[in-house]
Amino acid sequence: MGSSSGEEGEEEWVPPSRRPELADVAPLPQADGPCPVVSIAYRGDFHEVMDYFRALYAAGERSPRALRLTADAIHLNPGNYTVWHFRRVVLEALDADLLLEMHFVDQIAESNPKNYQVWHHKRWLAEKIGPDAANSEHDFTRKILAMDAKNYHAWSHRQWVLQALGGWESELQYCNQLLEEDVFNNSAWNQRYLVVTRSPILGGLAAMRDSEVDYTVEAIMVNPQNESPWRYLRGLYKDDNNLLVADNRISDACLKVLNKDWTCVFALSFLLDLLRMGLQPSDELKGTIEAMENSDPETGHADIAVAVCSILQKCDPLRINYWSWYQTTLSS
Amino acid sequence: HMVRLSLRSSRPHGDRAPSRGTQPSGGPPASAAPMDSSSQSPPAGGDPSEDGAAAELPRLTVTQVEQMKVEARVADIYRVLFDAAPNAKSVMLELWRDQHVEYLTKGLRHLAPSFHVLDANRPWLCYWMVHGLAVLDETLDDDLENDIVDFLSRCQDKHGGYGGGPGQLPHLATSYAAVNTLVTIGSERALSSIKRDNLYKFMLLMKDKSGAFRMHDGGEIDVRACYTAISVASLVNILDDELAKGVGNYIASCQTYEGGIAGEPSAEAHGTLFVGWLQWSCLMKWRNSICLA
Numbered sequence A: 001m002g003s004s005s006g007e008e009g010e011e012e013w014v015p016p017s018r019r020p021e022l023a024d025v026a027p028l029p030q031a032d033g034p035c036p037v038v039s040i041a042y043r044g045d046f047h048e049v050m051d052y053f054r055a056l057y058a059a060g061e062r063s064p065r066a067l068r069l070t071a072d073a074i075h076l077n078p079g080n081y082t083v084w085h086f087r088r089v090v091l092e093a094l095d096a097d098l099l100l101e102m103h104f105v106d107q108i109a110e111s112n113p114k115n116y117q118v119w120h121h122k123r124w125l126a127e128k129i130g131p132d133a134a135n136s137e138h139d140f141t142r143k144i145l146a147m148d149a150k151n152y153h154a155w156s157h158r159q160w161v162l163q164a165l166g167g168w169e170s171e172l173q174y175c176n177q178l179l180e181e182d183v184f185n186n187s188a189w190n191q192r193y194l195v196v197t198r199s200p201i202l203g204g205l206a207a208m209r210d211s212e213v214d215y216t217v218e219a220i221m222v223n224p225q226n227e228s229p230w231r232y233l234r235g236l237y238k239d240d241n242n243l244l245v246a247d248n249r250i251s252d253a254c255l256k257v258l259n260k261d262w263t264c265v266f267a268l269s270f271l272l273d274l275l276r277m278g279l280q281p282s283d284e285l286k287g288t289i290e291a292m293e294n295s296d297p298e299t300g301h302a303d304i305a306v307a308v309c310s311i312l313q314k315c316d317p318l319r320i321n322y323w324s325w326y327q328t329t330l331s332s
Numbered sequence B: 001h002m003v004r005l006s007l008r009s010s011r012p013h014g015d016r017a018p019s020r021g022t023q024p025s026g027g028p029p030a031s032a033a034p035m036d037s038s039s040q041s042p043p044a045g046g047d048p049s050e051d052g053a054a055a056e057l058p059r060l061t062v063t064q065v066e067q068m069k070v071e072a073r074v075a076d077i078y079r080v081l082f083d084a085a086p087n088a089k090s091v092m093l094e095l096w097r098d099q100h101v102e103y104l105t106k107g108l109r110h111l112a113p114s115f116h117v118l119d120a121n122r123p124w125l126c127y128w129m130v131h132g133l134a135v136l137d138e139t140l141d142d143d144l145e146n147d148i149v150d151f152l153s154r155c156q157d158k159h160g161g162y163g164g165g166p167g168q169l170p171h172l173a174t175s176y177a178a179v180n181t182l183v184t185i186g187s188e189r190a191l192s193s194i195k196r197d198n199l200y201k202f203m204l205l206m207k208d209k210s211g212a213f214r215m216h217d218g219g220e221i222d223v224r225a226c227y228t229a230i231s232v233a234s235l236v237n238i239l240d241d242e243l244a245k246g247v248g249n250y251i252a253s254c255q256t257y258e259g260g261i262a263g264e265p266s267a268e269a270h271g272t273l274f275v276g277w278l279q280w281s282c283l284m285k286w287r288n289s290i291c292l293a
Helices: A044-059 A064-076 A081-094 A098-111 A116-129 A131-147 A152-165 A171-181 A186-198 A204-222 A227-236 A241-246 A248-260 A265-276 A283-294 A304-315 A317-330 B002-010 B018-022 B062-083 B086-092 B097-109 B113-118 B122-135 B142-155 B172-185 B188-192 B196-206 B223-235 B247-252 B271-284
Strands: none
Touching (some): A044 A081, A064 A081, A116 A131, A131 A152, A152 A186, A171 A186, A204 A227, A265 A304, A304 A317, B142 B172, B142 B188
16 A cells, blocks of 8 residues: 555654664765755654655656655655645555545645645645545644634645535635634635635625625624725726626715715725715715715815825825825826 | 723732633623623723723733733833934934845855754855845855755755755755745846756646645645745746636735734734735736625
């Protein structure tokens, strides 16, 4: 059997030089040359494992003992992509048990959740295993995300599994749960966007847009300083400005937020976008903007978009150059 | 609405109401009673200024806690600086050039055992240190310089590209690090050590039909790989239509609803990747393939 799980589990680890199975192998030292640079003071076990790995790798040996050696090397440095690559070559040559291999890499991933190589290896395996892997892969990323709800690798993997192997059924529910736990989790909002636009079960953005707008506006109302739902809201109307302008809920939301907090930059800039897209401001909206301006008597603009822009220069001083440039584009 | 806020905040983290599992899979939320916790309504989460909020304060989310920690940490630093006497302040704000130069120069020769985690990234170690010294306006002595060039030549694969160490598979990121180290050194010997024809062949092998690049043979495809490939190709003047074709479209497909660029299509927009895109687009002189609106 192409043993891939860590059988070095309970047993004491035997260095390669003392393994009978490797007795005929001449370890190959690293070709650093006579005057090395960036020379790492490898510990004895690291040195030895890599010397033996190099020997088998150079010989192109695809055997069970080579597979075991790659496991040793991976445990010492899970970032060695050459070792991972060779391991894949050996796994294929030995027609190894892929489920056991997934168990092996999952253990490495749990202690190295931000390592590119482990996630790539998982993707390679999952692709080979096929749709049967979907559930366990979703369980695994769920576990990783429970420890760090924004782990970029975990999210990428989860998205790849959804699109390649399926498992969309409970994904919107999962997004709800994560947003319930942390409504500021932009990764969860991003995932929501994927589900709403790409899930084969939900009917696409056009079908989902209405309920999503309600959901998002509610999130905004509870935390207007949360940037994520504002961006998400804009994303719901991507490429369709006319529909965006026509949806009264949006301008109403901006207005409601501004009535409570006239310095909310997200509401102001969203409003500015709407005005640029042709929103005809209601009397109530005009009144609110005038009230904001009256609290700062310096301003007083006939053009409401220009008024919003000048308010933004006061409320978002970090981007004052951007807003003053933006104002110049409004004069046209 | 307000009552729902208090129901959530009184529940300890991780303790879910049993009815939550009956979430309808796709339709709009039930317009039924706001008390219905199985409807698709978004969570409350952490706004202490909510009018009429329940007796308990809403719990803060992980994001809010992390944000507050960072702000508190930064505030501490500012406070210390602000409170320091003028003499102390100027010492605190001074860059310790000599110590940095010593650290970098020593590191170029020897690194502690803990660096074994970067054993597949040694050209990066060269680059970070050589570049750091260059920024500090320091020159390397000739022996060290020659040894670095020699080492990187040992990392260069005979078929093209640079790996993380001698004998390792060539990789686009380590190629980026190696080439940039050699360019920073800038000597005739350093530059001529780059086998440009082979590097081109390696990159062509890494090219994917989507227009993007793979990091290494059988490796991952993403925006980083595109940036490292195009950047290096441009630097050594091997960037042609064959390498460039489709890269723009791939990167454009990585633009998200937020307007930023993700590592792969559909992933979340990421700050450092956006910087990579900006640099790439300057290299490619294609500014109109991404929506800047």
